[in-house]
Amino acid sequence: MNTKLNSLYRKKKGSFLGLWLAFLSCCLLSVSAAASKRPNILFAFADDWGRYAGIYSSIDGAGTVNDAIRTPNFDRVAREGVLFRNAFVTAPSCTPCRSSLLSGQYFWRTGRAAILQGAQWDSSIPSYPLLLRDAGYHIGQTYKVWSPGTPVDAPYGGPRYAYEKAGRRFNNFSQNVTAQVANGMAVQAAKEVLYDEVMRNFQSFLDDRKNDQPFCYWFGPTLVHRKWTKGSGKALWEIDPDNLKGKMPKFLPNVHEVREDLADYLGEIQAFDSALGLMLKKLEDMGELGNTLVVVSGDHGAPGFPNGKCNLYDFGVGVALAARWGGAHGGRVVDDFVNLMDLAPTFLEAGGLVPPDVMTGRSFLNVLKSEEGGLVDPRRTWVITGRERHVAAARDEYLPYPQRALRTKDYLYIVNFKPDRWPMGNPYNIEGDRSPSLNDLTDNTMVTFMDMDSSPTKAWLVAHRNDPEWAWHYKIAFEKRPREELYILASDPDQVKNVADNAQYAKIREQLNRQLITELKRTNDPRVTGDGSTFDNPPFSDPIR
Secondary structure: OHHHHHHHHHHHHHHHHHHHHHHHHHHHHHHHHHHHOOOEEEEEEEOOOOOOOHHHHHHHOOOOHHHHOOOHHHHHHHHHOEEEEEEEOOOOOHHHHHHHHHHOOOHHHOHHHHOOOOOEOOOOOOOHHHHHHHOOOEEEEEEOOOOOOEOOOHHHOOHHHEOOOOOOHHHHHHHHHHHHHHOOOOHHHHHHHHHHHHHHHHHHHHHOOOOOOOEEEEEEOOOOOOOOOOOHHHHHHOOOHHHHOOOOOOOOOOOHHHHHHHHHHHHHHHHHHHHHHHHHHHHHHHOOHHHEEEEEEEOOOOOOOOOOOOOOOHHHHEOOEEEEOOOOOOOEEEEEEEEHHHHHHHHHHHOOOOOOOOOOOOOOHHHHHOOOOEOOOOOOOEEEEEEOOOOOOOOOOOOOOOEEEEEEOOEEEEEEOOOOOOOOOOOOOOOOOOOOOHHHHHHOHHHOOOOOOOOHHHHHHHHOOOOOOOHHHHHHHHOOOOOEEEEEOOOOOOOOOOOOOOHHHHHHHHHHHHHHHHHHHHOOOOOOOOOOOHHHOOOOOOOOO
8 A cells, every 4th residue: 555655656756846846937937037138228318408307306405497397207216226427428419319229339430421411320330220120120200310410310220210100299299288278178188188299109119019029119299399389488397487596507597597497307307208198108107117227318418508419518418318128226326427428239139139349338237237326437537529510610711610528427518629619619790780689589599699599598699798787698608719728527516617728737637638539639630630520621621412
């Protein structure tokens, strides 16, 4: 009897063991498959969005513009992922910045894609979306990727990867919502019409995906770019301009007109954030959020303000940046310096690809996967930024305003290679019978100082240029600058006191200059190789058609 029982037990034990081993094998295979499953990539990229988000108020301290803005969805990405204190663009101009980001290289290495007006894409330059596509990713984009430039959106594969059949009205958010409200629609209902457009475009992209194909989606609305509806910050988002009193950087006149302009800018950012939240919820409902690398940022600083867009000060090149992913340890604030050209190799590495050697950007996937806060990668202590031609800055000659800058934790050092030129373009029509009206300056960028977008702030600055109380702000915005600028960030965070000529800082200035020029030469910047005039000559200086 005992022999029969033992025999039966041994048979069952073998059966149970076999089932257990089979189950364990399946689990290991599933874990292996999950570990090897390539992540989706959602890149939300707002035009002209600088370093403004509610969560920055909590890490920078109260008393700044970030006190007035509410971005719960960006803040969520930051809380559940990584928030970057020190994120910068390579160029504070749309097309050069995007050329750099898409190629993973400094903008000056992208040929005619290094300028805004007259940009052309060189198809021999690898771009991360097309490399991911060739590796099996489903790619797509909505609204703005790379423009103006030809061929249209070339580094993203052109219009065939655009998902915009539901429309492009979200790009003019405040204008469309205000118009609907004027026709009797409630504010929230008018907003929902545009949110619905965003989600129908996103859904059409998702519907085109094959099976479990990983996706790479670029959401690039232009609503944060000029021009938005005057007063919309308060009317649509309850952002009171008076709450900005005493919180604006020193180079902005602390007057109602400028505060209202800035409040309207913040309102457009909040609209972008609302759309981000809808996409996050969609991915969550699909069960895909955990396997999606979500990165949120902007392409440079605020348009139509001094020291913003087209400037190498922090207000022009500093941007918000947060990243969330199931493979990243969340709740961290990092001090590592990131240049947005680093996104291309980061996306490629996350997708299982080796970034091409030609890329000068460095993947920060190691920072995302770390468990540490503060400075994670000890090599990430500086970035270099620059600019060449934006619009026709010197209308008659079509010449750029060439600059390069080195930004470290303690210093901002800028070289203006052509200090005889006007940084925001020539002051056409400022004096005399042809002096532009306030409406001209508010609505027509090309009327004067063409590298600052038209705006109420621009109009106010020009109107008060001879007022002793405000002339300093006008000079900060428009007047010629010396060849070298140096700012000590601990004592001058707004970067308004240039100490480059101060003998006390001579050694620091020389050290920063060596570091900057060494990197420019290493990466073959045409501004410091040969005779340094490449960007001043055709085809870069060709007239605008």
